[in-house]
Amino acid sequence: MTDHDEATAVRPLTLAWVSRHLEAGERIVKTEALHGGNTAEMRRLTIAAQDGSTRDLVLRTFVDVERADDWLNREADALTLLTGTGVPAPGLVAVDPAAAHCEYPSLLMTHLAGRPVLDDEGLETRVPVLARQLLAIHAVRPAERPREYVTLTTADTVVTPKGADAAAWAAAIDVIRAPAPRYEGRFLHRDFQPGNVLFDVLPPRPAGARITGVVDWAATSWGPADLDVAHCSTILALLHGPAWGLRFPEAYEEAGGVLAAAANERLYWRVRDGLACSEEVQQVAQPWRQAGRTDLTMRTVEERLDAYVTSLMDALG
Template sequence: MTDHEEAATVRPLTLAWVNRHLEVGERIVRIEALHGGATAEMRRLTIGTRDGGTRDLVLRSFVDPFFVEHAEDGLNRETGALTQLPGTGVPAPGLVAVDPTAAQCEYPSLLMTHLAGRTVLDDEGLETRVPLLARQLVAIHGVRPAERPRKYVTLTTADTVVTPKGADAAAWAAAIDVIRGPVPPYEGRFLHRDFHPGNVLFEVPPSRPAGARITGVVDWAATSWGPVDLDVAHCSTNLALLHGPAWGLRFAEAYEEAGGVLAAAASERLYWRVRDGLAFSEEVRLVARPWREAGRTELTTRVVEERLDAYVTGLMDGLG
């Protein structure tokens, strides 16, 4: 494929915008679609440098009408995070340019540096990766930004929960009652707000899976200020759906083992974990699709629904 044909995979105005943010003498030599994201088109751009070498950038563009509507807020949050994270020890992309309102591009877009590593969604090696995820999340919560991001938002209400077909009706009714109650008190912290294995990059030595290490955390568009329990709950739900309910139930313990501090009362911890779990009931299809595209073809919507039911039931049995 020629450079021209590859460049056509990025829309003309966006391509021109990217070129304006390259160094003098640089040019795009390759464009590759990145898969696995649920909200935006992702492209890896290989840039030919003046000295004959290359470097990589990542272009994110929000094209779906629903996500375009929320893109300005998300890109402004991500810009704020990427501006403040350097020097914190949290491995995040570097900001190159952003067009949150599509003033220059066809769609709201963000251009950032490319990080080494890859997402790992397989079950193999999970016992090594979960403690790494927990330690990374503790480090994120330790960030003290000069400017706080906006307050967190929750993604469900007691009236919008969709109980899966065949689910334990009594457990779900009890879980819904939990989130009808008042929001527990909390001490605000810096949250990623969408921290899960699909937004974490790893390097895993082929011959030594136990030597895995995190090389980056991406997708900071939901960065918020709020309770650490909510970030932990979100990763827990993702682990439960990706790898089985037991892993979701295990993650909070791993977070505490890594030095994280959760809500003191069991009822408060239950509130956040149930609230996040129930939020997934409204978007099971959206969540499952990128996992299947990334190779987890067995994770049909029905399988994910069954795992969500088992996870919510496990929460109510174990903490209720």
């Protein structure tokens, strides 16, 4: 956390814009860089009122990111939509998607308590909690649907890890050459995974954590529940081992969620997401190492991805 005299870490025009959205008499007294994001600069701003009380806001800034206005408009729409739904998302304060007032496209939102939990300890308890939270997100029925989901890989762009099971990967790539299965649409987070979920963790009881917030709604979409489940499954497999990637869909169904009935349809969505991660292993793993998971080297993550994709092909292929 930095002191106010170092608040120039937030660019001058952006500081002025934030200040215009504060209550009368409030001022920024501290700023803190938040780590873990892949595409945006994240800062926590501590705001002090004249009576001495404080509150926190979060500033999200996209620097040199293509289609930043699209990402921020989608996030702003999602935060507005989720107000009052019971889904613990930040509240929208202001958005400047075209950088009309700030140096770069920016969004200002309320700060939620808690933190992401990436450790293995307590995972057996957290996985069902994650599944129930994702089910609640899928239960949201927006008056106006967000845009249709976008696929993140093609059969021609998959990067097979060095030393991977070539036959399993070739078979997996063939799976996503087929047309996408028909599906019943749901409101999707589209990047629901442990890094975007905040937990209130009591030090003596890490296994008893409860969710205090879900963040990063910039990729909100309309599509199959299987796709959100598949993404969280892939990330769990890379963070904690392939078995946890296979466990998450079971937890989602145990919570009352409905996934594709046919095994080949389930395989399609899970393989598609696993293969998409093959193209960005470094980007995925780097924030985890910054957060303390130094054991998750690029090689370790690649090996887990290979094992997960192979497990999918063995179990469902």
